[in-house]
Protein backbone atom coordinates (compact mmCIF):
# COMPACT_ATOMS: atom_id res chain seq x y z
CA UNK A 563 0.00 0.00 0.00
CA UNK A 564 2.69 2.47 1.03
CA UNK A 565 4.79 1.56 -1.99
CA UNK A 566 1.84 2.14 -4.26
CA UNK A 567 1.38 5.62 -2.80
CA UNK A 568 4.93 6.64 -3.50
CA UNK A 569 4.52 5.29 -6.98
CA UNK A 570 1.41 7.29 -7.75
CA UNK A 571 2.95 10.46 -6.33
CA UNK A 572 5.92 9.99 -8.65
CA UNK A 573 3.65 9.50 -11.65
CA UNK A 574 1.62 12.60 -10.83
CA UNK A 575 4.79 14.61 -10.27
CA UNK A 576 6.21 13.54 -13.60
CA UNK A 577 2.93 14.36 -15.32
CA UNK A 578 3.21 17.83 -13.81
CA UNK A 579 6.63 18.15 -15.34
CA UNK A 580 8.60 18.04 -12.11
CA UNK A 581 9.29 14.35 -11.74
CA UNK A 582 12.58 12.49 -12.10
CA UNK A 583 14.43 14.63 -14.58
CA UNK A 584 15.81 11.81 -16.66
CA UNK A 585 12.33 10.83 -17.73
CA UNK A 586 11.35 14.15 -19.27
CA UNK A 587 13.24 15.41 -22.28
CA UNK A 588 14.13 19.05 -21.73
CA UNK A 589 13.24 21.33 -24.61
CA UNK A 590 16.07 23.77 -25.25
CA UNK A 591 15.04 27.27 -26.36
CA UNK A 592 17.23 26.81 -29.43
CA UNK A 593 16.16 27.38 -33.06
CA UNK A 594 16.30 24.21 -35.12
CA UNK A 595 19.36 25.14 -37.19
CA UNK A 596 21.67 25.23 -34.20
CA UNK A 597 23.09 22.13 -32.49
CA UNK A 598 22.16 21.38 -28.90
CA UNK A 599 24.75 21.54 -26.13
CA UNK A 600 25.97 18.50 -24.27
CA UNK A 601 24.96 18.14 -20.64
CA UNK A 602 26.55 15.94 -17.95
CA UNK A 603 24.64 12.72 -17.35
CA UNK A 604 24.29 13.37 -13.64
CA UNK A 605 22.81 16.82 -14.11
CA UNK A 606 20.14 16.72 -16.81
CA UNK A 607 18.27 19.93 -17.58
CA UNK A 608 14.79 20.54 -16.20
CA UNK A 609 12.60 23.62 -15.90
CA UNK A 610 12.33 23.16 -12.13
CA UNK A 611 16.10 23.05 -11.71
CA UNK A 612 16.61 26.09 -13.92
CA UNK A 613 14.06 28.05 -11.92
CA UNK A 614 15.74 27.10 -8.64
CA UNK A 615 19.08 28.05 -10.20
CA UNK A 616 17.67 31.44 -11.15
CA UNK A 617 16.65 32.17 -7.57
CA UNK A 618 20.07 31.11 -6.30
CA UNK A 619 21.86 33.17 -8.97
CA UNK A 620 20.12 36.32 -7.76
CA UNK A 621 20.19 35.57 -4.01
CA UNK A 622 22.73 37.49 -1.92
CA UNK A 623 22.35 34.88 0.81
CA UNK A 624 24.72 32.78 -1.25
CA UNK A 625 27.68 34.98 -0.34
CA UNK A 626 29.00 34.62 3.20
CA UNK A 627 28.53 38.30 4.09
CA UNK A 628 25.30 38.61 2.07
CA UNK A 629 26.61 41.46 -0.08
CA UNK A 630 26.96 39.71 -3.45
CA UNK A 631 25.14 37.35 -5.70
CA UNK A 632 26.27 35.91 -9.01
CA UNK A 633 24.47 38.75 -10.76
CA UNK A 634 26.68 41.34 -9.05
CA UNK A 635 29.37 40.41 -11.57
CA UNK A 636 27.10 38.88 -14.22
CA UNK A 637 24.37 41.45 -14.98
CA UNK A 638 21.61 40.56 -17.43
CA UNK A 639 21.52 43.95 -19.17
CA UNK A 640 25.26 43.54 -19.82
CA UNK A 641 24.77 40.04 -21.27
CA UNK A 642 25.71 38.71 -17.83
CA UNK A 643 29.05 40.53 -17.66
CA UNK A 644 29.75 43.71 -15.71
CA UNK A 645 31.14 47.13 -16.62
CA UNK A 646 34.13 47.01 -14.22
CA UNK A 647 37.67 46.64 -15.54
CA UNK A 648 38.24 43.71 -13.20
CA UNK A 649 35.76 42.18 -10.76
CA UNK A 650 35.72 42.93 -7.05
CA UNK A 651 34.70 40.14 -4.67
CA UNK A 652 32.34 40.27 -1.69
CA UNK A 653 35.10 41.14 0.75
CA UNK A 654 36.50 43.88 -1.46
CA UNK A 655 39.33 41.87 -2.95
CA UNK A 656 40.16 42.64 -6.57
CA UNK A 657 40.02 39.83 -9.08
CA UNK A 658 42.76 40.07 -11.68
CA UNK A 659 40.32 39.44 -14.50
CA UNK A 660 37.38 41.02 -16.26
CA UNK A 661 34.09 39.24 -15.65
CA UNK A 662 33.15 36.96 -18.55
CA UNK A 663 29.80 37.40 -20.22
CA UNK A 664 27.62 34.32 -19.71
CA UNK A 665 26.39 33.79 -23.25
CA UNK A 666 25.85 30.30 -24.65
CA UNK A 667 28.45 28.96 -22.24
CA UNK A 668 26.69 25.59 -22.41
CA UNK A 669 28.73 25.19 -25.62
CA UNK A 670 32.07 26.24 -24.19
CA UNK A 671 34.82 23.72 -24.65
CA UNK A 672 36.70 25.14 -21.69
CA UNK A 673 35.76 27.62 -19.00
CA UNK A 674 37.35 30.84 -17.77
CA UNK A 675 39.74 33.03 -19.75
CA UNK A 676 42.61 30.58 -19.78
CA UNK A 677 42.30 27.03 -18.54
CA UNK A 678 42.92 24.04 -20.81
CA UNK A 679 41.13 21.38 -18.76
CA UNK A 680 38.42 23.18 -16.81
CA UNK A 681 35.62 21.83 -18.96
CA UNK A 682 32.75 21.36 -16.52
CA UNK A 683 30.47 24.21 -15.49
CA UNK A 684 29.74 22.39 -12.23
CA UNK A 685 33.46 22.40 -11.37
CA UNK A 686 33.99 25.96 -12.55
CA UNK A 687 31.24 27.25 -10.25
CA UNK A 688 33.16 26.04 -7.23
CA UNK A 689 35.60 28.89 -7.91
CA UNK A 690 33.24 31.85 -7.36
CA UNK A 691 31.46 30.02 -4.55
CA UNK A 692 34.36 28.65 -2.52
CA UNK A 693 37.48 30.27 -4.00
CA UNK A 694 39.78 32.00 -1.52
CA UNK A 695 42.19 33.61 -3.90
CA UNK A 696 40.54 35.84 -4.74
CA UNK A 697 37.47 35.66 -2.52
CA UNK A 698 34.30 36.07 -4.58
CA UNK A 699 31.23 34.74 -2.71
CA UNK A 700 33.49 33.66 0.17
CA UNK A 701 31.52 30.60 1.32
CA UNK A 702 34.54 28.66 2.57
CA UNK A 703 34.45 28.58 6.38
CA UNK A 704 30.78 29.65 6.42
CA UNK A 705 29.23 26.58 4.79
CA UNK A 706 26.70 25.76 7.52
CA UNK A 707 25.61 29.34 7.98
CA UNK A 708 25.10 29.87 4.25
CA UNK A 709 23.18 26.60 3.84
CA UNK A 710 20.90 27.37 6.77
CA UNK A 711 19.70 30.52 5.01
CA UNK A 712 18.08 28.40 2.32
CA UNK A 713 16.14 26.35 4.82
CA UNK A 714 12.90 28.22 4.08
CA UNK A 715 9.51 26.92 3.00
CA UNK A 716 9.80 28.50 -0.42
CA UNK A 717 13.23 27.03 -1.18
CA UNK A 718 12.21 23.63 0.18
CA UNK A 719 9.37 23.50 -2.33
CA UNK A 720 11.77 24.45 -5.13
CA UNK A 721 14.42 21.89 -4.11
CA UNK A 722 11.72 19.25 -3.95
CA UNK A 723 10.48 20.14 -7.43
CA UNK A 724 14.00 20.15 -8.85
CA UNK A 725 15.47 17.07 -7.16
CA UNK A 726 12.53 15.13 -5.76
CA UNK A 727 13.69 15.62 -2.21
CA UNK A 728 13.95 18.79 -0.20
CA UNK A 729 17.26 18.14 1.47
CA UNK A 730 19.36 21.24 0.86
CA UNK A 731 23.07 20.88 0.16
CA UNK A 732 25.82 22.46 -1.94
CA UNK A 733 25.81 19.68 -4.53
CA UNK A 734 22.22 20.55 -5.41
CA UNK A 735 22.86 24.29 -5.26
CA UNK A 736 25.75 23.78 -7.65
CA UNK A 737 23.72 21.64 -10.05
CA UNK A 738 20.80 24.09 -10.09
CA UNK A 739 23.13 27.05 -10.72
CA UNK A 740 24.84 25.13 -13.52
CA UNK A 741 21.46 24.41 -15.12
CA UNK A 742 20.50 28.08 -14.97
CA UNK A 743 23.74 29.27 -16.57
CA UNK A 744 23.39 26.60 -19.27
CA UNK A 745 19.99 28.09 -20.01
CA UNK A 746 21.57 31.48 -20.84
CA UNK A 747 21.07 30.89 -24.55
CA UNK A 748 21.21 33.75 -27.02
CA UNK A 749 20.41 33.15 -30.71
CA UNK A 750 18.16 36.04 -31.61
CA UNK A 751 20.41 38.83 -32.84
CA UNK A 752 19.94 40.67 -36.14
CA UNK A 753 22.81 38.51 -37.44
CA UNK A 754 20.83 35.34 -36.60
CA UNK A 755 17.77 36.69 -38.31
CA UNK A 756 19.86 37.44 -41.39
CA UNK A 757 21.95 34.28 -41.53
CA UNK A 758 19.59 31.61 -40.24
CA UNK A 759 16.10 32.99 -40.69
CA UNK A 760 17.07 34.43 -44.07
CA UNK A 761 15.60 37.86 -43.40
CA UNK A 762 17.58 39.91 -45.88
CA UNK A 763 16.69 43.22 -44.27
CA UNK A 764 17.74 42.19 -40.75
CA UNK A 765 21.19 43.72 -41.36
CA UNK A 766 21.90 47.18 -42.76
CA UNK A 767 24.12 47.55 -45.82
CA UNK A 768 26.91 48.76 -43.54
CA UNK A 769 26.53 45.69 -41.29
CA UNK A 770 26.68 43.36 -44.30
CA UNK A 771 29.90 45.04 -45.44
CA UNK A 772 31.23 44.70 -41.88
CA UNK A 773 30.32 41.02 -41.88
CA UNK A 774 32.28 40.48 -45.09
CA UNK A 775 35.28 42.17 -43.49
CA UNK A 776 34.92 40.05 -40.34
CA UNK A 777 35.01 36.84 -42.39
CA UNK A 778 37.76 38.06 -44.74
CA UNK A 779 41.30 36.71 -44.93
CA UNK A 780 42.50 40.28 -44.59
CA UNK A 781 41.12 40.66 -41.06
CA UNK A 782 41.07 36.99 -39.96
CA UNK A 783 38.59 37.62 -37.14
CA UNK A 784 36.63 34.49 -38.03
CA UNK A 785 39.73 32.37 -37.65
CA UNK A 786 39.47 32.59 -33.86
CA UNK A 787 35.93 33.90 -33.39
CA UNK A 788 34.28 31.55 -35.88
CA UNK A 789 31.31 29.22 -36.02
CA UNK A 790 27.74 29.77 -34.88
CA UNK A 791 28.94 30.95 -31.49
CA UNK A 792 31.70 33.29 -32.69
CA UNK A 793 34.33 31.45 -30.70
CA UNK A 794 36.58 28.61 -31.63
CA UNK A 795 35.99 27.23 -28.16
CA UNK A 796 32.83 25.37 -29.00
CA UNK A 797 31.67 21.87 -28.35
CA UNK A 798 28.25 20.41 -29.03
CA UNK A 799 26.56 17.12 -29.73
CA UNK A 800 27.62 16.97 -33.39
CA UNK A 801 31.26 17.87 -32.97
CA UNK A 802 34.08 15.62 -31.92
CA UNK A 803 37.01 17.72 -32.95
CA UNK A 804 39.20 18.96 -30.14
CA UNK A 805 40.96 22.21 -30.86
CA UNK A 806 42.65 24.33 -28.25
CA UNK A 807 41.35 27.80 -28.77
CA UNK A 808 43.97 29.80 -26.88
CA UNK A 809 45.92 32.59 -28.52
CA UNK A 810 48.24 35.43 -27.75
CA UNK A 811 46.89 38.54 -29.49
CA UNK A 812 49.89 40.77 -28.80
CA UNK A 813 48.23 42.68 -25.99
CA UNK A 814 51.54 42.90 -24.08
CA UNK A 815 55.22 42.52 -24.82
CA UNK A 816 56.82 43.90 -21.71
CA UNK A 817 60.47 43.09 -22.25
CA UNK A 818 60.69 42.71 -26.00
CA UNK A 819 60.61 38.98 -25.35
CA UNK A 820 56.85 38.68 -25.38
CA UNK A 821 56.29 38.69 -21.63
CA UNK A 822 52.90 39.50 -20.15
CA UNK A 823 52.42 41.24 -16.77
CA UNK A 824 53.23 38.77 -13.97
CA UNK A 825 49.74 39.14 -12.54
CA UNK A 826 48.39 37.23 -15.51
CA UNK A 827 50.44 35.34 -18.06
CA UNK A 828 47.47 33.35 -19.33
CA UNK A 829 47.62 29.69 -20.24
CA UNK A 830 51.35 29.51 -19.53
CA UNK A 831 50.60 29.72 -15.81
CA UNK A 832 48.84 26.36 -15.94
CA UNK A 833 50.64 24.44 -18.70
CA UNK A 834 54.07 25.87 -17.80
CA UNK A 835 54.82 25.77 -21.51
CA UNK A 836 56.59 28.84 -22.80
CA UNK A 837 54.63 28.82 -26.06
CA UNK A 838 51.47 29.46 -24.02
CA UNK A 839 52.74 32.83 -22.78
CA UNK A 840 49.92 35.37 -23.00
CA UNK A 841 47.53 32.85 -24.52
CA UNK A 842 43.88 33.37 -23.61
CA UNK A 843 40.64 31.88 -24.85
CA UNK A 844 38.99 33.70 -27.72
CA UNK A 845 35.62 34.54 -26.17
CA UNK A 846 32.31 34.57 -28.00
CA UNK A 847 31.51 37.87 -29.67
CA UNK A 848 27.77 37.46 -29.26
CA UNK A 849 26.38 40.53 -27.42
CA UNK A 850 29.87 42.02 -27.51
CA UNK A 851 28.57 45.61 -27.76
CA UNK A 852 27.16 45.20 -24.22
CA UNK A 853 30.17 43.74 -22.45
CA UNK A 854 32.78 46.54 -22.30
CA UNK A 855 35.46 46.83 -21.11
CA UNK A 856 37.23 44.21 -23.17
CA UNK A 857 39.97 41.56 -22.94
CA UNK A 858 40.94 39.36 -20.00
CA UNK A 859 42.04 42.34 -17.93
CA UNK A 860 39.46 44.82 -19.18
CA UNK A 861 42.29 46.94 -20.55
CA UNK A 862 40.50 48.08 -23.72
CA UNK A 863 37.50 50.33 -23.13
CA UNK A 864 35.67 50.30 -26.46
CA UNK A 865 35.14 48.23 -29.60
CA UNK A 866 36.92 51.03 -31.45
CA UNK A 867 39.92 50.34 -29.24
CA UNK A 868 39.73 46.60 -29.89
CA UNK A 869 39.72 47.13 -33.65
CA UNK A 870 42.68 49.52 -33.32
CA UNK A 871 44.51 46.81 -31.34
CA UNK A 872 44.07 44.24 -34.11
CA UNK A 873 44.76 46.77 -36.88
CA UNK A 874 48.13 47.46 -35.24
CA UNK A 875 48.83 43.73 -35.30
CA UNK A 876 48.52 43.68 -31.49
CA UNK A 877 48.76 46.94 -29.58
CA UNK A 878 52.07 45.96 -27.97
CA UNK A 879 53.59 44.03 -30.80
CA UNK A 880 56.93 45.76 -30.92
CA UNK A 881 58.82 46.72 -27.78
CA UNK A 882 62.35 47.76 -27.01
CA UNK A 883 64.37 44.91 -25.56
CA UNK A 884 67.35 45.37 -23.23
CA UNK A 885 69.58 46.24 -26.20
CA UNK A 886 67.12 48.98 -27.18
CA UNK A 887 66.11 47.07 -30.29
CA UNK A 888 62.51 46.75 -31.33
CA UNK A 889 61.46 43.13 -31.06
CA UNK A 890 58.28 41.43 -32.19
CA UNK A 891 56.25 39.48 -29.67
CA UNK A 892 57.34 35.97 -30.57
CA UNK A 893 54.29 34.32 -28.99
CA UNK A 894 51.74 36.33 -30.88
CA UNK A 895 49.43 34.38 -33.18
CA UNK A 896 50.34 34.67 -36.86
CA UNK A 897 46.69 35.49 -37.48
CA UNK A 898 47.08 38.80 -35.67
CA UNK A 899 49.10 40.34 -38.46
CA UNK A 900 47.68 43.85 -38.67
CA UNK A 901 45.72 45.53 -41.43
CA UNK A 902 44.67 48.93 -42.67
CA UNK A 903 41.06 50.00 -42.61
CA UNK A 904 39.46 53.13 -44.03
CA UNK A 905 37.22 55.03 -41.59
CA UNK A 906 34.21 53.68 -43.46
CA UNK A 907 35.40 50.08 -43.20
CA UNK A 908 36.07 50.53 -39.52
CA UNK A 909 32.57 51.78 -38.85
CA UNK A 910 31.16 48.93 -40.99
CA UNK A 911 33.03 46.36 -38.91
CA UNK A 912 31.80 47.90 -35.67
CA UNK A 913 28.26 48.08 -37.08
CA UNK A 914 28.52 44.33 -37.69
CA UNK A 915 29.71 43.67 -34.13
CA UNK A 916 26.66 45.62 -32.97
CA UNK A 917 24.46 43.28 -35.03
CA UNK A 918 25.44 40.47 -32.65
CA UNK A 919 23.36 42.00 -29.83
CA UNK A 920 20.32 39.96 -28.85
CA UNK A 921 17.85 42.36 -27.22
CA UNK A 922 15.39 39.61 -26.30
CA UNK A 923 18.14 37.83 -24.32
CA UNK A 924 19.03 40.79 -22.15
CA UNK A 925 15.38 41.59 -21.43
CA UNK A 926 13.98 38.05 -21.07
CA UNK A 927 11.96 37.99 -17.82
CA UNK A 928 12.66 34.25 -17.48
CA UNK A 929 16.32 35.09 -16.93
CA UNK A 930 15.86 38.16 -14.77
CA UNK A 931 15.92 38.77 -11.04
CA UNK A 932 12.96 36.91 -9.47
CA UNK A 933 13.17 38.98 -6.27
CA UNK A 934 12.34 42.26 -8.06
Ligand code: HEC
Nearest residue numbers: 632635649650651657659660661662667673674675690698
Ligand atom coordinates in the same frame (compact mmCIF):
# COMPACT_ATOMS: atom_id res chain seq x y z
C1 HEC B 1 33.21 38.94 -7.87
C2 HEC B 1 32.65 38.80 -9.17
C3 HEC B 1 32.08 37.46 -9.56
C4 HEC B 1 31.11 36.73 -8.88
C5 HEC B 1 30.45 37.06 -7.57
C6 HEC B 1 30.83 35.59 -9.72
N1 HEC B 1 31.60 35.63 -10.85
FE1 HEC B 1 31.52 34.31 -12.38
N2 HEC B 1 33.20 35.16 -13.19
C7 HEC B 1 33.83 36.27 -12.71
C8 HEC B 1 35.11 36.45 -13.38
C9 HEC B 1 36.11 37.55 -13.14
C10 HEC B 1 35.21 35.38 -14.31
C11 HEC B 1 36.43 35.04 -15.17
C12 HEC B 1 37.31 34.16 -14.31
C13 HEC B 1 38.62 33.72 -14.95
O1 HEC B 1 38.75 33.74 -16.15
O2 HEC B 1 39.53 33.33 -14.19
C14 HEC B 1 33.99 34.59 -14.15
C15 HEC B 1 33.70 33.43 -14.88
C16 HEC B 1 32.52 32.71 -14.77
C17 HEC B 1 32.14 31.60 -15.61
C18 HEC B 1 32.94 31.04 -16.78
C19 HEC B 1 32.37 31.57 -18.07
C20 HEC B 1 33.12 31.14 -19.29
O3 HEC B 1 32.74 31.56 -20.38
O4 HEC B 1 34.11 30.42 -19.19
C21 HEC B 1 30.92 31.15 -15.17
C22 HEC B 1 30.10 30.02 -15.73
C23 HEC B 1 30.55 31.98 -14.04
N3 HEC B 1 31.53 32.92 -13.83
C24 HEC B 1 29.38 31.83 -13.31
C25 HEC B 1 29.18 32.42 -12.05
C26 HEC B 1 28.14 32.03 -11.11
C27 HEC B 1 27.04 31.00 -11.37
C28 HEC B 1 28.32 32.77 -9.99
C29 HEC B 1 27.56 32.68 -8.67
C30 HEC B 1 27.76 31.43 -7.96
C31 HEC B 1 29.45 33.66 -10.26
N4 HEC B 1 29.95 33.40 -11.51
C32 HEC B 1 29.90 34.63 -9.39
C33 HEC B 1 33.35 37.11 -11.72
C34 HEC B 1 32.39 36.73 -10.78
Ligand code: HEC
Nearest residue numbers: 781782783786809842843844845856857858868872895897
Ligand atom coordinates in the same frame (compact mmCIF):
# COMPACT_ATOMS: atom_id res chain seq x y z
C1 HEC C 1 44.49 34.67 -33.23
C2 HEC C 1 43.13 34.59 -32.84
C3 HEC C 1 42.28 35.85 -32.90
C4 HEC C 1 42.01 36.65 -33.98
C5 HEC C 1 42.55 36.51 -35.40
C6 HEC C 1 41.09 37.65 -33.53
N1 HEC C 1 40.83 37.48 -32.20
FE1 HEC C 1 39.64 38.63 -31.05
N2 HEC C 1 40.27 37.64 -29.38
C7 HEC C 1 41.13 36.57 -29.38
C8 HEC C 1 41.54 36.30 -28.03
C9 HEC C 1 42.47 35.17 -27.58
C10 HEC C 1 40.92 37.26 -27.21
C11 HEC C 1 41.15 37.46 -25.71
C12 HEC C 1 42.56 38.07 -25.57
C13 HEC C 1 42.93 38.52 -24.20
O1 HEC C 1 42.07 38.83 -23.39
O2 HEC C 1 44.16 38.60 -23.92
C14 HEC C 1 40.13 38.08 -28.11
C15 HEC C 1 39.32 39.13 -27.69
C16 HEC C 1 38.50 39.87 -28.54
C17 HEC C 1 37.51 40.82 -28.11
C18 HEC C 1 37.18 41.14 -26.65
C19 HEC C 1 36.26 40.07 -26.10
C20 HEC C 1 35.82 40.30 -24.69
O3 HEC C 1 34.84 39.65 -24.28
O4 HEC C 1 36.43 41.07 -23.96
C21 HEC C 1 36.91 41.32 -29.23
C22 HEC C 1 35.79 42.35 -29.28
C23 HEC C 1 37.55 40.71 -30.37
N3 HEC C 1 38.51 39.83 -29.91
C24 HEC C 1 37.24 40.99 -31.69
C25 HEC C 1 38.01 40.55 -32.76
C26 HEC C 1 37.93 41.10 -34.11
C27 HEC C 1 36.95 42.16 -34.55
C28 HEC C 1 38.88 40.44 -34.84
C29 HEC C 1 39.28 40.69 -36.28
C30 HEC C 1 39.77 42.03 -36.54
C31 HEC C 1 39.54 39.51 -33.95
N4 HEC C 1 39.00 39.60 -32.70
C32 HEC C 1 40.57 38.66 -34.33
C33 HEC C 1 41.56 35.88 -30.48
C34 HEC C 1 41.55 36.39 -31.78
